[in-house]
Amino acid sequence: MIPPALELDAVHAGYGDIDVLHGVDLAVAPGEVVALLGPNGAGKTTTLAVASGQIRPRSGVVRMVGHDVTGTPADALARAGVCLIPEGRGIFPNLTVRENLRMVTYSGPSWAEVEERAYARFPRLGERRNQLAGTLSGGEQQMLAMSRALATEPALLLLDELSMGLAPLIVEDLYQRVAELAAEGLSILIVEQFAQAVLGVADRAAVMLQGRIRRIGPPDEIADQLAATYLGG
Ligand SMILES: Nc1ncnc2c1ncn2[C@@H]1O[C@H](COP(=O)(O)OP(=O)(O)O)[C@@H](O)[C@H]1O
Ligand SMILES: [Mg+2]
Structure with a gap:
């Protein structure tokens, strides 16, 4: 078992x-x-x-x-x-979507791969890759938080x-x-x-x-x- x-x-x-x-x-x-x-x-x-x-x-x-x-x-x-997505989502509001994805500390895939996977899973994030995270809708912020979490595999x-x-x-x-x-x-x-x-x-x-x-x-x-x-x- x-x-x-x-x-x-x-x-x-x-x-x-x-x-x-x-x-x-x-x-x-x-x-x-x-x-x-x-x-x-x-x-x-x-x-x-x-x-x-x-x-x-x-x-x-x-x-x-x-x-x-x-x-x-x-x-x-x-x-x-173990990955925690905290209340309030734990993203950096003054960084762009792309910068938030690149800030993830991980030892696995390259940041290009992390970005690619995030945008494949959530196309809306790809469209907004250069937008400041703090200006995303709540749902988009949660997508970003999930993408950051998943980058750590x-x-x-x-x-x-x-x-x-x-x-x-x-x-x-x-x-x-x-x-x-x-x-x-x-x-x-x-x-x-x-x-x-x-x-x-x-x-x-x-x-x-x-x-x-x-x-x-x-x-x-x-x-x-x-x-x-x-x-x-
Ligand atoms: N950092 C903290 N210091 C002191 N008390 C806290 C702290 N965080 C939470 N508490 C208290 O612990 C209890 C449970 O809080 P919490 O686990 O956040 O509940 P929930 O997430 O179910 O709303 C509450 O009474 C809260 O006031
Ligand atoms: Mg709580």
Whole structure:
């Protein structure tokens, strides 16, 4: 059996004296798309910070492909194939599309190849290659963020609130791209507050409340639960 791409086992983590995650168990199988849903402040971004090595858990274990990587720094995990697209997308607004693609630190393909692949996947980026990233639409910025992430040829993609501030049709289109990436074998953990579109591409969905995973299962079952949760049930 192939071990999970990512596994959090009884993870407790927080900031300073404040505990945010109170024993999180979560696994992403190879090529699987897992959606982590929950209200603002639930601890979703903190979970991604632990998974990407930005925060060291107070206790518990983080494993990647069966290896204990608890406490491994973010740069080392990035080299090992972990890529985080943060909330707000992490692009450089004052650089052009092309410059953003060339700024990626990677050891694989040449920048020409990176650009070529980005424009093949997202022709709109090619048309706007000399435009400042800060002047792109929100959807185009997310395409750029995804292209930068893919340039590093990651094994595990962590996506924080892909849909934030975007129109539903654009979100749906981006999620189709996410589904394609998973079909190519990428393992993906996506955080959203609540986005119907993510349930269409996720293999499993988890609901996080107050630093704990309350439910995990097939997306359609979770959708019903979420409705109840958001109504205060
Ligand atoms: N850098 C930080 N320092 C202190 N507290 C933080 C920090 N980041 C997040 N928190 C707190 O941790 C809790 C969970 O935040 P977060 O993981 O960002 O939730 P979510 O992404 O689900 O909205 C919140 O109460 C938030 O205020
Ligand atoms: Mg968040």
